[in-house]
Amino acid sequence: MIRVSASQVLVPASGLESIRAVAPAAASWLRAGWDAALARVEPRLLDLVRGRVAAGHGLAPAAGAAPAGAVPAGEAAADPLGQAVIEFTDGFVRHVATRRPDLVGVLRERLRGRGTRELVDAMYVFDQAARLVVGHGRLFDPGEFGDVPPDVAPREHKSLAAANLLFHDAALGLSALDPVTTELVRLRAASYHDCRTCLSLRFVVDGLVVVDEELFARLGGYADDPAFSPARRAALRYADAHMTGPRQITPELRAELRTHFSTAQLVELSLDVSAWNYQKTLVALDMDAPASGDGLTGMVINADGTLQLSLL
16 A cells, blocks of 8 residues: 655755654755745745645645646736746656757846746755655555654755755765666656766766766666666655656566665665756756766765765
8 A cells, every 4th residue: 555645745855754763964054045035035926836846746735825827818818927837847747858948048138147046946945846656655664764853944044056055965965776777867867858967977976987888878768778786776766757747657567676675775776866857957057067078977976975076
């Protein structure tokens, strides 16, 4: 039986006991990102974004948010920004690789560069919150993690973009998963979202590329390819479900994942996918240029989750 989250409302992912128990630093930055999104985005646009994200994931909007809906046809011409935000958010949730430069143009014209970037960073916060809330509700049981730290943001105030990047660092700083699984999941996300930046990077450990180009070329057929172990196929199936719709986490997939991975590893897997999905903000704004014009770039993940890049 699928065990859904106790809440079918779009709420902060930091409220999940699973994340607070295994990755308290990541939970804190998730909370900081949520709070910063509420503070930085114009309330009318915030309601549109939260409503559309919630609807896209089959959740109710958070308390205080307006219900999802479209700008009435008769008002669309008078509110091109609102209509653009709705269409852009729907595409962001559904499949960001379907780029919409026309909508980006409307956002940049009305909100300017900084306002547009903050709006898209807020979309990322709400979209990933929904995916984690639904996904963890299907992976873990209520009360499974016992006593956990409270859901609080760090005392140090950070901008919305900074909070998202610090969540990224906190997620990548976890180390329960093996490097090959981590890299396969990252490359799967890069391919699905068509992120040119992420596709130009290769995870390096001890001076060696973790996943060679031959294995990467086979990634599209991982489901039936013996080059991928059962555990790695399960991890990739999870990544696909997280990105295409976490309600696709079936009882069978849950059982498969829990056969191969500990609860700490599963939390890390989910946070890895969520952190790398920050690529959606770059793809949505067509800012995902390759890391270098001179070929692939090696990427070392430091102990604190920060990245160190160098040409291969």
